[in-house]
Amino acid sequence: MSSLSRSDLIPEQDLCPGAELIAEGRALARDWPLGSCAFLSAHGVASEAEHKRRQAAAREVMLHAQIGYRDKAKTLAAAADVHEATARRGRAVARYGICLDWSMGFPQAIRQGQPRGTGLILEGPEDFAALSQVAPVAPHFGDFVLGFPAALENTQAALAAGATAIGNLGQYFTFRLPGWDDEVASTEATLRALGLIAAQPAEILVHSNLDDGFAALFTDLSCVLGAVLIEQHIVDRLIGARVSHCFGHHFSEPLTRAAFQCALAKVEDTPGTMVYGNTTSYRGGPAENYASLGSYLLIDALGQGRWPSGHALNPVPVSENERIPDIDEVVAAQLYAIRLLEQAEGHATLIDWPAVEQLADRLIAGGQLFKQRVLDGLAEAGVEISDPMELLLTLRRLGPRKLEALFGPGRPDADAPRGRWPTVEAPVVEELVAMADTCVEHWSALEIAAVSAAGLRVCVATSDVHEHGKLLLEEVLRRLGAAPLDGGVSADPDALVAAAVAQEADVLAISTYNGVALSFLQGVKAELAARGLDIPILIGGRLNQIPDASNSSLPVDVGDELAAAGAIVCRDMEALLPALLQHVIKEERLRP
Template sequence: MKAYSKQDFITTEFPSVQKMIELAKEISKDWEYGQTAFCRERGVDSERAFKEQCKTENRISRHAAIGYNSVEETCSAMKWLYEELEKKDCTLDRVGVLLDVSMGISDEYKDHAMVGSGLVLHSEEEWVALGQAAPFMIHFGDNMIGSLRSLENLQLAFKAGTTSVGNFSQYFSYSYPFQYDMNKRTLDACLAICIMGLNKERGMVMHSNLDDGFAAAFNDLVTVLAWARVEKYLAEDLMKAKLGHCFGNLFSSPILRMTFSLALDEINGGDSCGTMIYGNTTDYTRDFVRNNAVVNGYILGDMIGQIHRPTGHAMSSVPVSEAARIPTKEEILDAQVMSNEIERYARAFEPYVNWAKVEEDKQRLLQGADVVYGNIMKGLADMGIDMKNPAEIMITCKELGPEYLERSFGLGEPSEEYANGRKPIWPTDMVRSLEKIQNQCFRNFNPDKSDLAGLKVILCATDIHEFGKVVVGNVLRRANARIFDIGRDASPGEAAEMALETDSHVILVSSYNGIARTFAKALLRQMEDLGVEAEIFMGGLLNENDEGGNIPVDVTEELEAMGVHCVKEAESLPAEIKRVFA
């Protein structure tokens, strides 16, 4: 692989971390700190203080996500959930609100923003209202620190009374489909994290969902754990914040989830303050009955792990409808009642777990991660990166990307059979899931009906969710198509321009972020403007909010009326493409 040096990535002189902390102090000197209804009712100063109580008392805390795109509807749902759970003698402690991607785009770039299905806040009062709607701790994770509005959104979150703010991992993995100042984005993220550090004694926790970042693209679990150490070094050792890791989206095995939680606690020296262990949404399908088995499996394992070694992570019982659409408040309620009921089984099972085996696996992870962490840090230092400057480390890692990091500094034997060039020591569940899905696709694959030799295809994803894109790309390569993969977070303009440049006949779009209709309309306009003649195929979660609606609805019929071909199964795509071009 190409050898890099500092000059390849660092195009400006970033201030020292000491200067960053001074700047952060000056920026935030007049900021206001609100108090949520949760802190007021529970008699605590912060979520971290509450989590420490839970750890001491061996109490399980719980998390839910609410995906409405209306503040009024979100507040109403929280109030309703609190009242209904109280009637059932059930608890829920924290709620994550899903801010739209446009909330992370600063005013100077607003003309480039496509509003998705997430929540858009229009005033300071709306931020504050979320913290007062019900006695839940409000969690702002997506599109906060690490976005193009790191400082602005953090100030508003503090005003709302929030004491856990994310999402560090998204800085590394989230991109925007337009040109912007990467140096400013990086420095603002650093300043925001420094402000979190200045407020550590107030109980502020810097949230990072590993699965939203590079961890989703690593093939080896030891690399994932090593990356957690890199983030910890940046946030805690350099910028003096308290880091709270989240994981779980991409972890299928309940035992592995317990093992990883113990390993994370080990790298935190037993002083973890995790935000939540998210649900195993990787194994969710549109079969809600099957999803019930999935949620029961992972939540039981997560609880057993917390009972054995409390780390502050809240349990996230994800509604069974998550893979199909935004869950309703009734479905969220059902998931939380189930979570409360299953706790008694977890407490009964915990003494019978073979913890010696779990500890053995934990040590394997830690030993491998220690080597990879050392490799990454030495590799960056050898490039000339200032290892005491978080901005230099962050921007270099972001530009290098997860594939380069794992290929160059990972532990497994070199092997081109794996996407990142190494045979994993401990394959992630995502690697196993992708292999399973691909094998299923290839079993159903009929090469006689699916040969696409000579066909040029533009492949892209509208957001960070690119697993479907990976599978589809491999299926099309098996069908002998020539693939031009322009990656995730692609814009309609990029897709149309690449189709023009390569004279491609097909544009294939994977979408999961609730902008399928808007993206398709914009793509068709761009193609018309450029004179591009190509067929559009779309797959994934093809939904979007109707005007005035609060929950995204399926827009497949609208897309097909526009002339877009909607495909549900990857293995059927080559045959469908052949049918269209017949």
């Protein structure tokens, strides 16, 4: 691709070759061997992968539960209780995904004082070990380990605690820690950690949640399958470890969900970690969300029956869209899943399996083309594609939009969203467009015309990786005749204000999810005040935060505090038009 050049993508002159970093990691294996844990001892296996292979051969479907509260004691209690309740029901939960806090991505030496999200903070190897001993359930340290500056020290602690599934490579490509821009240091730490993993005699799964990475942002699902193949190239071929994929958050449509599972089983012989729940379909109260849980779980169960790939299924508790689920809610979702697995079998004959296989083959063909184009294109640009350091950095820096536009397998067309028509459209994109249409239908033409006539410039940003609120805002603003300006994803307050000023924004619209709503707003207000500005701020998403004084509680709603600090609190997208209208009237931008 003539428009790409290595020197633009990697301006650093003194990049350490990946092979050296991997060798450094490998050398640490003598001091950091795999420890024992209750799961490995109870099942008499060397690794979770070995157990997965056994279960898959016996066609036994496994279950996964996600746990991790800020409070360590509560997390330990959850681990014990969920195991106990599911074992009593005859199908003990197989694995726990431990929700570490995003501050865990920072090395312990500099973690103090970093912004915290809503997850678990572990002080050192003993804390990791306590978790892996509390119940005979495979510990999966999936978030904020690989991909971050603390990758090596967190991997050491996870291995010492007997964890044989460590992630999350998907996060490497898209996540950003607040205030941290040293991508080289994050990549170096990740490669050392991968070297240490590769050197373990036991089979350690390098977990990658595709939905944490590019799957949430590609418009063509074939590119997501292509990402699987590219990660195999990096982890399996270049590094000598074993990558294991997870997908599911954004797969709301049954045919594509089943086809993706089939495609993964065809291209991967390493057991999968888990199929994640389709969390984006949780939009209502518990009763409505149970319908979503039942519909995706049935597809996943039938898929495992047909292509036993070792993926555990993840029944996400139905309160997930409101807050972090409590222990009894995690148990309830597991019991629901156990019953559903008992009832799923009879449905298999109702599925049009050839149609599923056909779509899977299209995904694989598109994915292979994407992978080949990416590797050829980068090689042509001068990137050393046999060096995982160069390859990882380049992929992260190009990001999903450019990668898809440059190398996607779809037919090129200037009218298509990324300059190409998707070979298999990603359901999440369709859903956002439909949501924007529905939203605008509820407003009066008169009000829309008033906002449209004012020609507002709205700077839209997110405080963290959650980008769909921003994409939806942009879709809706365009329908209102306002200009959406890019304020960034995972933006820091100073960068957001700088972007707003540079683009002469009339209004700031913030979408925030990670439980930092109040501190983020305060940061933005302080930046504006320092520049003598008072731009109206709209804020929506998950408007909560764990109070500073608390080291144990769940996040609490901070809507009142946000309003008191001067923000316009938007509980849903319907609040957008009245808020913009209010601004238009106040500024007398209303035209006859």
